[in-house]
Amino acid sequence: MITDSSCYVIAEIGINHNGALSQALEMIRAAKLAGCDAVKFQKRTIDVVYSAEELARPRDSVFGITNGDQKNGLEFGKDAFDQIDALCRELDIEWFASPWDEGSTDFLMAYDCPYLKVASAMVTDKAFLEHCARTGRPLLVSTGMSDLGLIRRVVKTINAVGGTIACLYHCTSTYPTTDSEINLRGIQTLAKEFPDLKIGFSGHEKGLMPTIAAVALGAASVERHVTLDRSDWGSDQAASIEMDELASLVSDIRRLETVLGDGNICVYEDEKPIADKLRRNTTV
Numbered sequence: 429m430i431t432d433s434s435c436y437v438i439a440e441i442g443i444n445h446n447g448a449l450s451q452a453l454e455m456i457r458a459a460k461l462a463g464c465d466a467v468k469f470q471k472r473t474i475d476v477v478y479s480a481e482e483l484a485r486p487r488d489s490v491f492g493i494t495n496g497d498q499k500n501g502l503e504f505g506k507d508a509f510d511q512i513d514a515l516c517r518e519l520d521i522e523w524f525a526s527p528w529d530e531g532s533t534d535f536l537m538a539y540d541c542p543y544l545k546v547a548s549a550m551v552t553d554k555a556f557l558e559h560c561a562r563t564g565r566p567l568l569v570s571t572g573m574s575d576l577g578l579i580r581r582v583v584k585t586i587n588a589v590g591g592t593i594a595c596l597y598h599c600t601s602t603y604p605t606t607d608s609e610i611n612l613r614g615i616q617t618l619a620k621e622f623p624d625l626k627i628g629f630s631g632h633e634k635g636l637m638p639t640i641a642a643v644a645l646g647a648a649s650v651e652r653h654v655t656l657d658r659s660d661w662g663s664d665q666a667a668s669i670e671m672d673e674l675a676s677l678v679s680d681i682r683r684l685e686t687v688l689g690d691g692n693i694c695v696y697e698d699e700k701p702i703a704d705k706l707r708r709n710t711t712v
C-alpha cells in the first residue's frame with residue numbers, strides 16, 4: 429500500500445507481455461525479484477474502446493492482418509487474470525490494472541486488488557471517472573496531457589461522488605519523454621495545490637535518474653513501464669526499462685530514502701572521534 433514512509437514502486441507491465449501469459453508471469457517474477465511493491469496491467473473491452481473503423485484498419489502482426497486482430501491478441505481474459513492473481517498472491521506482490529472502459533472496471537472489481545489506476549488518457553471522461561470513483565476502490569490517477577485546471581476538475585469530479593484518490597501522478601504522455609518535458613517540479617506544484625493528496629510520478633523517459641529525482645522531490649509512488657527486452661515489438665517497449673534496470677531503480681530509491689534522512693542537524697556518534705582528531709580548539 430502507498431504509505432508516508434517508503435516510495436511505492438509500480439512495475440507497469442501494461443501490454444509489454446505482447447499477449448503471452450507466460451511472458452507476463454515471468455515479468456511478475458522479475459518485478460518481485462527487483463523489489464517492486466506492485467505490478468500493473470491494462471484492461472480494455474476492445475470493441476468499446478476502439479471504433480469499428482479503427483479495428484478494421486490493416487495491420488500485420490503475429491495475431492493477424494487487422495488492427496483489431498492485434499488489439500484482441502494483446503488482451504488478457506479471465507483465465508489469464510486468474511493466473512496473474514494467483515501468482516501475485518503466491519509471491520506476495522500487489523497487482524492492479526488500469527481499466528479503459530466501464531466494463532473493464534467491473535471486470536477488475538472481481539479481484540481483490542488494492543487500487544484501480546486511472547490512465548492519463550481517461551481523465552477527461554466524466555462518466556468513466558464517476559464509475560471508477562463509485563466502486564469505492566482507491567484510485568491512482570495520472571495527469572499526463574493535462575493542465576492544472578483539468579486536474580482540479582478531475583479531483584473535484586472524483587470527490588463529488590465520494591471517490592478516494594490514493595495518489596495523483598505527475599506524468600507526461602510521450603514515449604519516451606524528452607528531458608525538457610519531464611518537468612519534475614510539477615510534483616511540487618501538485619503537492620502545493622492538493623495538500624491532502626499523495627503525489628507520485630509516472631515516468632516514460634529513458635534511463636533511471638529522473639525517476640530517482642522524483643522520489644527526492646517527494647513522490648510517494650513511482651511507476652515505470654518494464655520489459656524483458658526493449659528491442660521486442662510493441663508500442664510501449666522503447667519507453668520501458670529492462671528488469672536489471674528496474675532492480676537498480678528500486679535499489680537506488682531505497683538508498684535515497686536512507687540518504688535523505690530526517691533533516692535534523694546533529695553530530696553523529698561516528699563524527700565525534702573525527703572531531704576530536706581534527707579540531708584544534710573547541711572554544712566556540
Ligand SMILES: C=C(OP(=O)(O)O)C(=O)O
Binds near residue numbers: 630
Ligand atoms: C497509460 C497509463 O498510465 P499513465 O497515464 O500514467 O502513463 C495506464 O496506467 O494505463
